[in-house]
Amino acid sequence: MTLLFRVLQPRERVIALCAMVVAVIAAGFWFWSLYRHFTKEVPDTGGTYTEGMLGQPLYLNPLFSQSSGPDGDMSRLMYDSLFTRDEQGQLMKEMVDDYTLSPDGMTYTMHLHQGIHFHDGQELTADDVVYTFQTIQDPAYKSPLRFNWQGVGVSSPDRYTVVFSLKKPYFAFLENLTTGILPKHIWESIPPENFSLAEVNLNPIGSGSFQVASPTDPYKKDSNGAILSYELKAFPDYFGKKPFLSRIVFRFYPTEDTLIDAYNRREISSLGGISGDAWEKVKDQKSARLYEVRQPRLFSVFFNEIKSVPLGYPEVRQALSLATDRDALVKDVLAGHGEVLSSPFMLGMVGFDQGSQISYDLGAAKKLLDDNGWVSGDDGIRSKKNQKLAFELVTPDWSDLVDTANILKQQWHDLGVDVSVRVVGGTDLQQTIIRPREYQALLYGEVSSFNPDPYSFWHSSQKSDPGTNFSMLSDSAIDDALATARETQDEGVRSEQFRIFQQRFKTLAPAVFVYSPHYLYIINQKIQGVSLENINTPSDRLASIAQWFIYTKRVGK
16 A cells, blocks of 8 residues: 555545545445444433422322322332322333232232332332231321221231222222332331331332432431432332433422523423423523423312302302303413313313313303393492392412412403402411311312212212312212212213213302313423323323433344
8 A cells, every 4th residue: 555655646645545535434334324224222221310399308208298299209219009100191000910809899809019129128018018008097197198098908818919898899999009108117116106207208218110329318408407409229129110210319499480490500300390481481492392291180169159148049150150261261370281171070081071061151151140130230240139249269379370360350250240369378278268168269279080080079978178079069969970980890881970970060060160280391302211191190200210211222123
């Protein structure tokens, strides 16, 4: 090659050198093309996912943690349960290999997967499952889940079998088995009075796919004692699908604005549960994805006719529903990130009845009141038999609900109704308003499921606290339909009973449903493999986290 260059003229040398460079590049491209042709890109392990959250963790304990907020989200990752939900919101087995249901629908026999271990190496057995649910049932422990477990027998005939015995059939019983399982050997020595105060609540040992990264230093605090961050690492002995992510860091912020600022500073990779206009505050939208996920979180105005004479008239309640412009509420309050709601069922729920839906029609609402003797006075407010059409609407001190209440006040004023809005915050709302039913109308939300059981919200047996029949509804047709629906495993029969319920609900109009907000989740583009469709609770967004990844590698096809 050197001799060849000596005999070439300078110009010819340049041409030869260029040809050689082109040949090398072509060969490299050819080899790279072959490599890509015979290999494929797949997720690789490693990387840290960082999520920002509002609030502070208190109880990383499935017996106390709620389904939303830091407690529910983090518990979901550190504790496994007998059943869980997938990314489409469907119930699926987690710790259970298989189960049987007795012909009378009252005995569930669960066969546990063998070889499941807690983060400290101890095996998880039926004793841990029995301990967990019997602890929930014991009033001394004050678990908010206790109501769902009253009257249920729990026993273990052997090391890997658990039997649940019900007094009545209940189609949604498996939903109760999505609670994380506690390690009996850790918790059994802690008395009930110290249960919620135990250190292990913030330094938990579960059997989930992620565990505390540093048991000796599980979280970082500021000088005021507020928890700033919490780090988890993948559990190497996890029995299920092992995650690609190596670590997860949760960072905690006091307000939504500080949460968004942290994302804009690239301090966190994601944030969720934000308001409708938060997306507009994200600076680099090209590097992020906005997931808008449907969830059965239903908001409505509950009417308490016991406390209000005008609301005791069915035509008044029906007219208020007709005069509610739900599209305007979704647009103005939720910035379009939600869907209108006019009944206790939303599209996609088992038993949803299109014929029970109500459309905005102010003219029809006015005619309904006219035909029933509600006459407008000089001030534009209607009255009947010297009874003014006026009532007080109570709402929590949440900005979206306060805005909703004020818009409803104006919409219903156009109908000739005088509404005064009262905003109540904190524990006062629960203790002095909701529990004793001291309101005329209440703007509030309920958490349902895509496989719903509306019994606790509308059956007459639930009128008093701790029941959640906030409208104090008592109707034999509705009671019969709801009781029949919850005791059958036949989805067709259940759907028919739910249709009967919705039609009767439309006639009685004990509440005006307004909207269901979407769950908004912002994730940086570098986090791949995320799949979100429907979620029953905010923590369900983490159902597919084992499939999330940051790095990739190429393997042979």
